[in-house]
Amino acid sequence: xESAPTAQPAVSRxxxxxxxxxxxxxxxxxxxxxxxLDQMAVSFGVPEHIAGLxxxxxxxxxxxxxxxxxxxxxxxxxxxxxxxxxWMTTASLAAAAFSPTVPVxxxxxxxxxxxxxxxxxxxxxxxxxxxxxxxGRVIGTLQTGLILGVLLSRTVSGSIAEATDTWRTxxxxxxxxxxxxxxxxxxxxxxxxxxTVHISYLTLMRSLLPLLKLRPLLLSxxxxxxxxxxxxxxxxxLAFHLASPTFNLGPAMAGLFGLLGAPGGLLxxxxxxxxxxxxxxxxxxxxxxxxxIAFVVSGTFxxxxxxxxxxxxxxxxLGMQSGQVANQTRIFALGDGIRARLNTIYMVSVFVGxxxxxxxxxxxxxxxxxxxxxxxxxxxxIAAALFLVAMRKNDxxxxxxx
Numbered sequence: 001x002e003s004a005p006t007a008q009p010a011v012s013r014x015x016x017x018x019x020x021x022x023x024x025x026x027x028x029x030x031x032x033x034x035x036x037l038d039q040m041a042v043s044f045g046v047p048e049h050i051a052g053l054x055x056x057x058x059x060x061x062x063x064x065x066x067x068x069x070x071x072x073x074x075x076x077x078x079x080x081x082x083x084x085x086x087w088m089t090t091a092s093l094a095a096a097a098f099s100p101t102v103p104v105x106x107x108x109x110x111x112x113x114x115x116x117x118x119x120x121x122x123x124x125x126x127x128x129x130x131x132x133x134x135x136g137r138v139i140g141t142l143q144t145g146l147i148l149g150v151l152l153s154r155t156v157s158g159s160i161a162e163a164t165d166t167w168r169t170x171x172x173x174x175x176x177x178x179x180x181x182x183x184x185x186x187x188x189x190x191x192x193x194x195x196t197v198h199i200s201y202l203t204l205m206r207s208l209l210p211l212l213k214l215r216p217l218l219l220s221x222x223x224x225x226x227x228x229x230x231x232x233x234x235x236x237x238l239a240f241h242l243a244s245p246t247f248n249l250g251p252a253m254a255g256l257f258g259l260l261g262a263p264g265g266l267l268x269x270x271x272x273x274x275x276x277x278x279x280x281x282x283x284x285x286x287x288x289x290x291x292x293i294a295f296v297v298s299g300t301f302x303x304x305x306x307x308x309x310x311x312x313x314x315x316x317x318l319g320m321q322s323g324q325v326a327n328q329t330r331i332f333a334l335g336d337g338i339r340a341r342l343n344t345i346y347m348v349s350v351f352v353g354x355x356x357x358x359x360x361x362x363x364x365x366x367x368x369x370x371x372x373x374x375x376x377x378x379x380x381x382i383a384a385a386l387f388l389v390a391m392r393k394n395d396x397x398x399x400x401x402x
Contacts, residue, residue, distance in 0.1 A: 011126055011129045011130060011138070011190060015188060015190060016126065016138065016141055016142070017141075017145075018188045019122050019126055019142060019145070019188060020141055020142050020144060020145025020146070021145055022118070022119075022122060022145070022181060022185045022188065023118075023119040023122055023123070023142055023143075023145040023146040023149060024145040024146055024147075024148050024149025024150075024152070025149055025177060025178070025181055026086070026089070026116055026118045026119050026149070026178070026181065026185075027116065027119045027146050027149045027150055027153075028149040028150065028152070028153025028156075028174070029089060029093065029112055029113070029116045029153070029174055029178060030058045030059075030062055030112075030113050030116055030150075031058075031149075031150045031153050031154055031235070032153035032154060032156065032157035032170055032174060033054050033055055033058060033109065033157070033167075034055055034154055034235050034236060034238070034239060034254070035154050035157060035158035035161070035238075035239045035251045035252075035254035035255040035257075035258075036157055036158070036161050036167040036170060036239070036251055037051045037052055037054060037055060037236075037239050037240070038051070038239045038240055038243040038251065038254075039161055039166075039167045039250075039251050040054060040102075040105070040167050043166070043167065044101070044102045044105075046102055048240055048362065048365070048366065049362045049363060049365075049366050050102060051102070052236060052237075052358065052359075052361075052362035053102075053106050054102075054105055054106055054109050055232075055236045055358045055362075056236075056355050056358045056359050056362075057106045057107075057109040057110045057113070058109050058110075058112065058113040059113070059232065059351050059352075059354040059355030059357075059358050060110065060113075060351075060352075060355045061109065061110040061111065061112065061113030061114040061116075062113040062114070062116065062117070062351045062354070063347075063348050063351040063352045063354075063355060064110075064113075064114050065113060065114040065115060065116065065117040066117055066120060066343075066344055066347045066348045066351060067344060067348045068205075069085070069114070069115070069117050070117050070120055070121060070340055070341075070343060070344040070347070071201075071204040071205065071208065071340055071341050071344050072201070072204070072340075073121040073124065073125065073340035074199065074204060074337065074338065074339075074340040074341055075199040075200075075201070075204055078121065078125060078186075078189055079186040079187075079189050080186075081121070082118050082121060082122075082185060082186050082189070083182055083185075083186045085115045085116075085117065085118055086115075086118060086178055086179075086181055086182035086185065087179070087182050088111075088115040089112055089115045089116050089178050090175050090178045090179040090182060092108055092111040092112040092115065093108075093112055093171050093172075093174045093175035093178060094171075094172075094175045095108040095111070096108035096109060096112060096171045097168050097171035097172045097175065098168070118185070119142075119146050119149075120343050120344075120347050121340065122142065123139060123142050123143075123146075123328065123343065124332065124339035124340050124342075124343050125189070126138060126142060127139055127328075127332050127339065128336060128339055129190065132333065133276060134276075135276070135329060135332060135333070136271075136272035136273060136274075136275040136276035136325065136329045137272045137273050137276060138272070139272050139325055139328050139329055139332070140270070140271055140272020140273065140275075140325050141272070143271075143272070143321060143324060143325050143328075144266060147264075147317065147320075147321050148262060148266070150258070151258035151259065151261050151262050151317065152258055152259060152262065153258065154235075154254070154255045154257065154258030155255040155256055155257075155258040155259040156170070156173075156255065157170035157173075157174075157251075157255055158250075158251040158252045158253070158254050158255015158256065158258075159252045159255055159256070160173060161251045161252070161255075162250045162251050162252035163252070167251070204341065207338075207341060208341055208344065208345060211338070211341060211342060211345055212345065214334055216330050216331065216334065216391075217331050217334060217342060217345060217346065219387055219390060219391040220327040220330055220331055220346055220391075221345065221346055221349035221350075222349075222384070222387035222390075223284060223323060223327055223384050223387045223388060223391075224323070224324070224327050224346055224347075224349050224350040224353065225349045225350060225352065225353035225356075225384075226353060226380045226381070226383045226384035226387065227287070227288070227291070227319075227320055227323045227324075227350075227353070227380075227381070227384050228320065228324075228350045228351065228353045228354045228357065229353035229354060229356050229357030229360075229380045230291060230295070230316075230320075230357060230376075230377040230378075230380035230381050230384070231291075231316060231320045231354070231357065232353070232354040232355075232356075232357030232358045232361060233357040233358070233360060233361035233364065233373055233376050233377045233380065234295075234298070234312075234316055234361070234373065234377055236357065236358040236361045236362060237361045237362060237364070237365040237370075237373050238254055238257060238309075239251065239254040240362075240365050241365070241370050241373070242254050242257075246303070246304060247306065257309070257310070257313050260310050260313055260314070261310075261313035261314050261316075261317045262317075263314055264313070264314040264315065264316070264317030264318035264321065267318055267321065267322075271283055271287075271321060271322040271325040271326065272325050272329065274286075275325060275326050275329045275330075276329075280326035280327070280329050280330040281326075281388065281391060281392055283322050283323070283325065283326035284322075284323050284326045284327070284388050284391075285388060286319075286322055287318070287319040287320065287321075287322035287323035287326065288319065288323065288381055288384055288385050288388060289319075290315050290316075290318050290319035290322070291315070291316055291319030291320065291323075291377075291381045292378060292381045292382070292385075293315060294311075294312045294315035294316040294319065295312075295316075295374050295375075295377040295378035295381060296374075296378065297311060297312055297315075298312045298370075298373075298374040298377070299370075299371045299374030299375055299378070302370060302374065303369070303370040303371055303374075323384075324350075327346065328343070328346070331343070331346050357377075357380065360376060361373055361376065361377075364376045
């Protein structure tokens with residue numbers, strides 16, 4: 001029988017920073033392929049939308065891992081589970097580096113992302129170690145590490161691919177870094193967090209469906225799906241846009257946009273503090289407004305201006321990050337012993353949205369160019385705003401589950 005966890009002391013600042021770094025390094029394995037897609041298409045001699053399936057596979061695989069692996073964090077020893085997953089990710093990265101064909105690379109990409117769920121384990125683990133009044137700030141700090149990993153992984157992979165004239169080198173480096181993390185990260189987990197609760201796997205999975213009755217979770221899922229779909233529409237097609245005759249730029253520049261967008265990611269702790277002070281719905285509204293403005297600028301000026309794209313990258317990242325912090329702050333208030341499962345349901349919806357956005361974005365680029373991509377992203381933000389309106393109409397403080 002599941003028992004409620006006892007109160008835990010606040011996590012130290014050094015451990016929090018280490019966890020944030022771990023989030024960034026691991027999550028980068030999902031995104032560093034994006035600036036490499038054009039180079040992959042040329043390498044294998046396939047159309048751009050076929051190479052784009054590599055990015056789609058990472059989103060689909062991540063959703064699968066979140067659905068079927070992340071719930072284990074509510075029941076098994078965290079140190080052991082994280083160590084195993086990191087070694088499995090390392091092996092999959094090595095397989096991707098030496099893929100002889102696109103189908104093999106897509107399969108390896110799927111395997112990489114299925115086991116790269118460690119960041120979404122660390123966030124509920126650490127959030128359960130701090131008082132509720134500090135939860136938004138802590139989640140914001142971890143999300144800073146995560147978003148910087150998303151952005152900087154693109155910069156590093158794009159630069160390495162251009163310097164070595166092959167996308168494969170980036171996968172080799174990622175395998176080395178992830179293997180090193182497998183040796184170090186489990187040691188960073190506080191002893192009080194590495195507990196084991198006796199719940200069967202089938203019980204864990206059966207317990208997911210009733211959680212959908214929680215309205216704050218359901219509406220946060222809608223916000224997360226649409227918001228991350230819009231985010232992925234942009235990033236899954238940026239490399240194609242920069243490589244087009246308008247700019248004629250290589251993967252290094254596509255990756256550099258990750259670095260140029262880092263300032264937006266660095267504002268995540270402030271989104272957490274604002275969630276603690278003003279409420280999560282206000283932060284969601286701010287994030288959606290920022291993203292909508294970014295896509296309007298993208299469609300109006302970003303088709304021909306690199307400066308406009310730099311602005312768009314920062315504002316989209318700020319909007320996405322703000323919404324993510326607000327959504328997770330909201331759902332983690334719903335219960336102490338079920339945070340991993342709440343995060344499972346929420347993040348599955350987010351990354352199904354990401355896969356949908358990557359897939360739709362590749363086709364929008366093929367048939368309608370950059371303005372079509374921008375219009376699609378704006379449409380998804382408008383859809384997210386409808387969920388926010390529904391949430392405001394039912395704005396009641398969530399009742400924690402015992």
